[in-house]
Structures are given as structure tokens and as C-alpha cells.
Amino acid sequence: MDTRLKQRNGLDVAVSKSATIRPTGPQLVRLYTNMVRVRRLDEFLVDAYYSGRLAGPFFHSQQGQEAIGAGACTFLRPDDYVWYTHRGHGVCEAICKGLPMRAFVAEHFGKATGSCNGIGFINTCAPELGMFGMGGTVGGESTLAAGTALAAQFRGKGQAVLCFLGDGAMGEGSVHTALLMSANWNLPVVWLCSNNGMSMWVPVEAAYPKENVADLAFGYDIPSTIEDGQDVAAVYSAVHTAVERARSGQGPSFIEFKTCRYRPQVEGVADYCLDGLRDPVEVKRWKQRDPIDLCARRLLEEKILTREDLDRIDEEALAEVQDAERFAAESPLPDPSLLDTALYAS
Amino acid sequence: MREITYRQAINEALHEEMERDESVFILGESVCREQWDTHRGLVQRFGRARIRDTAISEAAIVGAAVGAALAGYRPIADIMFSDFLFCAADETLNQAATHRFSNGGKTKVPMVIKTAIGGYSSSGPMHSQCPEGFLWHRPGLRIALPSAPYDAKGLLKTAIRDNNPVVFLFHKLLLDVRGEVPEDEYVVPLGSADIKREGADVTVVATSYMVRMALDVANQLTRYGVSTEVVDVRTLEPLDLDTIVESVDKTGRVVVVDEDVSRCGVTAEIALRIMEAVSRPLLAPVKRVAAADLPIPAGHLERRVLPKPQDIADAIGTLMNIDGRLVVEGFSEKPGFSVG
Numbered sequence: 254m255d256t257r258l259k260q261r262n263g264l265d266v267a268v269s270k271s272a273t274i275r276p277t278g279p280q281l282v283r284l285y286t287n288m289v290r291v292r293r294l295d296e297f298l299v300d301a302y303y304s305g306r307l308a309g310p311f312f313h314s315q316q317g318q319e320a321i322g323a324g325a326c327t328f329l330r331p332d333d334y335v336w337y338t339h340r341g342h343g344v345c346e347a348i349c350k351g352l353p354m355r356a357f358v359a360e361h362f363g364k365a366t367g368s369c370n371g372i373g374f375i376n377t378c379a380p381e382l383g384m385f386g387m388g389g390t391v392g393g394e395s396t397l398a399a400g401t402a403l404a405a406q407f408r409g410k411g412q413a414v415l416c417f418l419g420d421g422a423m424g425e426g427s428v429h430t431a432l433l434m435s436a437n438w439n440l441p442v443v444w445l446c447s448n449n450g451m452s453m454w455v456p457v458e459a460a461y462p463k464e465n466v467a468d469l470a471f472g473y474d475i476p477s478t479i480e481d482g483q484d485v486a487a488v489y490s491a492v493h494t495a496v497e498r499a500r501s502g503q504g505p506s507f508i509e510f511k512t513c514r515y516r517p518q519v520e521g522v523a524d525y526c527l528d529g530l531r532d533p534v535e536v537k538r539w540k541q542r543d544p545i546d547l548c549a550r551r552l553l554e555e556k557i558l559t560r561e562d563l564d565r566i567d568e569e570a571l572a573e574v575q576d577a578e579r580f581a582a583e584s585p586l587p588d589p590s591l592l593d594t595a596l597y598a599s
Numbered sequence: 600m601r602e603i604t605y606r607q608a609i610n611e612a613l614h615e616e617m618e619r620d621e622s623v624f625i626l627g628e629s630v631c632r633e634q635w636d637t638h639r640g641l642v643q644r645f646g647r648a649r650i651r652d653t654a655i656s657e658a659a660i661v662g663a664a665v666g667a668a669l670a671g672y673r674p675i676a677d678i679m680f681s682d683f684l685f686c687a688a689d690e691t692l693n694q695a696a697t698h699r700f701s702n703g704g705k706t707k708v709p710m711v712i713k714t715a716i717g718g719y720s721s722s723g724p725m726h727s728q729c730p731e732g733f734l735w736h737r738p739g740l741r742i743a744l745p746s747a748p749y750d751a752k753g754l755l756k757t758a759i760r761d762n763n764p765v766v767f768l769f770h771k772l773l774l775d776v777r778g779e780v781p782e783d784e785y786v787v788p789l790g791s792a793d794i795k796r797e798g799a800d801v802t803v804v805a806t807s808y809m810v811r812m813a814l815d816v817a818n819q820l821t822r823y824g825v826s827t828e829v830v831d832v833r834t835l836e837p838l839d840l841d842t843i844v845e846s847v848d849k850t851g852r853v854v855v856v857d858e859d860v861s862r863c864g865v866t867a868e869i870a871l872r873i874m875e876a877v878s879r880p881l882l883a884p885v886k887r888v889a890a891a892d893l894p895i896p897a898g899h900l901e902r903r904v905l906p907k908p909q910d911i912a913d914a915i916g917t918l919m920n921i922d923g924r925l926v927v928e929g930f931s932e933k934p935g936f937s938v939g
Contacts, residue, residue, distance in 0.1 A: 389701075393693060396663055404671060596699065598704075
């Protein structure tokens, strides 16, 4: 037991001691701005789902979990690799890594200007940003993430790989075998588990024998830590501590973020939990620690931004979403000839 | 020309392509030594960084290959028995096969899954299968299944250089088969069937080990005055239908032979494609020879399930409308591995 705690605390301690890995004032502003941009875009996509404008029949809102993708991806290198999940269809990870909103919305509208040329829908592909899309099976990206980490290790240029997972993915064998490979080969990968307490409609306590899914990393000798997924500065510190470990050849890390998805598992379906509904009081309690509100409060308290600044950031985010919407609406549908060229590379 | 074994041909292709391109590496379970002895000398020459032993996890082997391929490398995922590839079904069928397509053609997945197929060794249902029907069903994979040393080397080299996931299926019983292989550099393009034996009366379209069996049957049938053409498909995806149909147009009769089960199988697909494409009516309905629609039993009953030479001869006899039976002798290569 002692050994196990030490392993976890190894990263815990590293995070708490990494005084230099703290977002500066300007960095915190960017993190806040990205969270607002992603929230407004996510809200727009929820609306677009209900008004029948999406190319596919679902949207998995990530509202409430913005701090994790923003804190992790905003300050990565362009050549770092990021693997995301179906939660938000990667909206937070992709936008914060640098994907233009236009490409994201156009893909969700099934347009030729989308990031997958209009046939990926939930896929977000931006090889220039180290994002190769997702599969569609939960946890299915994890072994691919290990492979990109192996490529990064071969290349030896300090690239890091971030692989996002939900708590639900921890039931998948492929995730565990990817963790094992990353530990065996000391791969430069950071496993980021957003534990929102729900594996679809199954609460985490019904799916796992222990409270913390980070405990599952112990067996692979992967240093782990459990962090507040609502505090973007904490996310930034933990992830960048782990990213520095990856870049400097110290191997994989596992970070569990405690968080909450505000909305149902998928739009258009009730917010189920087991054979009933999720307790709305619980979600309301989480909303009191909304990641955007928490960050705004801190920015005001530390006099980094004024109330007017916050309003302006919000207005700009809304304008950016409107621009992306207009762009997507006016974009053409994909040409059927894409079907002849998309399957095999020449 | 010099003769080498099918095993040596695979080994040479690996040596040459790893020398030629530093981005090529092999990962898999026990690949430094390798069950089928196709990796001789690789780890000594290229080191453990490029010949990577993994934990026993087909999912990790294939999935990591997909990831490394996306990131610019040319991995060879080594799966000891093709039966085990089903443990990596998601990574193979969902990820490798569809990744580029789902991304609107923006990515490429240049990788090889190299794995051993085939029965006739009393190894039971999970060490004997031929998965080509399953794999061919999935758009996005390329499939090579050589029957001779020349093809094994040339196709594996092409597979490694191809910018798509290629499943390279080598047959366990062919490993010790010898054949002519030039010492000079050459490749065999994917999508080029090969006429292994010319004939006038009937075409046998076959895959992998079944090509050897069909050739042996064809040679035996000359004593009955039957002239048999044998077409080796060499790759299923892409399929060189033109060469196959040209042969069938010439002979007017065709037997399709594959070691996978018949139901929804390779023989069914090729037979129908031939019927759709021939330019003159067939002289007799297409015949198929494939494994029975059963799991493959270990022990003596295995021979009742897998295709045998007499099945091919019987099919030809029916097509030729010959009275009496075309009796052929049994045929088997010496197994290229220990079955004890």
C-alpha cells in the first residue's frame, strides 16, 4: 500500500513542487478565453443538433469539462500529438490545439470545408496539429496513441502525446494494454482521464471497485495524480508537469481529473442514470464550481482582467462562432468523387 | 536461377526493406526470434529498437502500428497466427482499415500486418484458420497471400512500400517450399494475378497453399488428357479480375479454390465476379472448393473439413462432364514447423 501511494504521490509531489509550471497572468487569460470559446461553440452545436443542422444524429456535449482540454492543449507544441474522445467530439482539444472553428463547424455540418472534408462528422483531423481524428469505439485511440508516442520516441525531438480518455474507457482492454506498452517502453505519453462520474448511464461506482480510476495506473508503474478538473490552472500545472516528463524521456504519466458533464450523455435523450435519472442536485452542485466562473473570479480577484474585459471575450467568442456558422452554412457539400479517393492512398 | 525457400524469401524482403528505409520497424510478440523463423539475422543487424518484442497483446501490436504509421513510420505488425488477429479486430477492422477514409483522405496508414495462415497441421480451430474472407469483407485493407517464394518476396517488399494497411498472409505449409528467386532487386505489384500453369480446358483460380495443391492436381490430370490452367490471384485487394476473366474466357470453365470456409467466402466472391464479367457464357456452372462451413477440428477429422486434391479433381471432372472419376493422389507439403 505504501509503495502504491508513493507511486501516485510521485507525480502528486512533482505537480505540487513545480512552482515554475504555473500559468502566468497572460497565459491564464488565454486559458480563460479558450474555455469561453469552447463553451460558446459547444452551446451552438447543441442548438444546431436540436434545429436539425448537424450532419449526424448526435452530439455529445462536453459542457462543464472545458478546463481539462483547455488547460492541457492550449500551450502544447504544434507537433505534439493529441488523441481525444467522443465527449464534445474533440471540440475542446481541437480548438485549444489551434483548429479554426470554421473547420470544426463545417465538419459537423457535413461540408467539404470541414476538417475531414465533410465525411468525418465526429472526426476532427488536423495532421498539421498532430490530430489524426478518432475512431468511434471507446478507448480505441489508446493503442494508436501509444504508437504515435513510439514514433515521437524514435524521432527524439521531444514531442509529447496526450491521450484523453473518459472514466468509461477504463473498462476497455485496449486501454490497459496501451498503458502497459507505454510503461514498458517508457513512451512520452500523458494519459488524461476525465472522470465525469458516468460511463454513459452507469455511475463510476457501479463500474469500478475503487473510487479513483487513477489507481488503475499503479499496476503499470505509471506515476499518477488526481486533480481538480474544474480548475484550469491546476490542469495546466499537472499536464505540463507530465508533458515535461514526457519530453525529457521520463516516460508516461496518468492524470485523473474529477469533473462533471452538465448535459446528458448524448443530446435528445434524457439524462439517465442506471434505471432512473441522474440526480439534478448533483449537477447543480458541480455547476457552483463551473470552470469558467472559477477562472473569471480569479482573474477579477487578481485584477488581471476587468468585468468589461470578460464581456469582451465573451462577445468575441460569440462572433467567432457566428462566423464559423456562416462559413459552414455557405460551404459546399463534399463532391462524391471523394469516395473514390478517400479509402486508399496512392 | 538460384532457389531459396518461401521462408528465406520473406526474410530477404524484410532485410532489404529495413536496410532501404529506416522508418520500417517490426513489432510483435517474440519477434526477435519469431515462431516461423522468418526473422533470422534481423535483430543482429537492425537492433532491438527496430525489432521490438511486445507483451502478448495483438490489440497493442496492431494499434501501435496504426499510430506509428499515422506519425510517419512504416511498421510491420507481426501476429504469430492469423487466428490471433481477431484479438485486434477493432484495431484492424475499425482503425487501420477506416482511418484514412474517416478523415476524408487526409491521412495515410502505411503498415503491414504479417501473419501466418492455414491448416493441415491438426492444430485445431484457433491455430489453423484462413481469415482472408473476413479481411476482404472490410473495405480499406489490402490483402496479399503469396503461394511461391518469388511472390512472397516481391509482394512483401511492395506491401512495406505501400501507403495503405496491407495484410500479408503467409502459409505455414509453404515455408519450406523452394522456388526460383532472382538475386537482383524486384517487386511484385499488388493487384497482379499470375498464371502459374497454362491450360486449355479449365481454369482453376486459387489462393496461397491452394495454388500448390491445384498445380499438383493439374499435373496429375494430364494423364486423363485434361489441360488445366492455374491462376494464382496473389492479392485479393486489389483483385486482378482481368487476368482471371481472360483465362476463363479462354477455357470456358472455372473452379475457384480457397482454404477459408465457403460461406460468404473468397470463393463465393470471386465466382460471382467472374460470372458478372465473362464475355462469353460459361460451358458449365462455376464450381467452388473451400473448407466446410465448420470450425477446423484437430486430429484426423481435419482432412474431412479442409479442401483436398480430390475435391479439385472432382470439380474439374464435373465441369468437363467426364464419365467416371478423375482419381488423384493426396498431396501435402512437409509442414514447415513443428506440429508435435
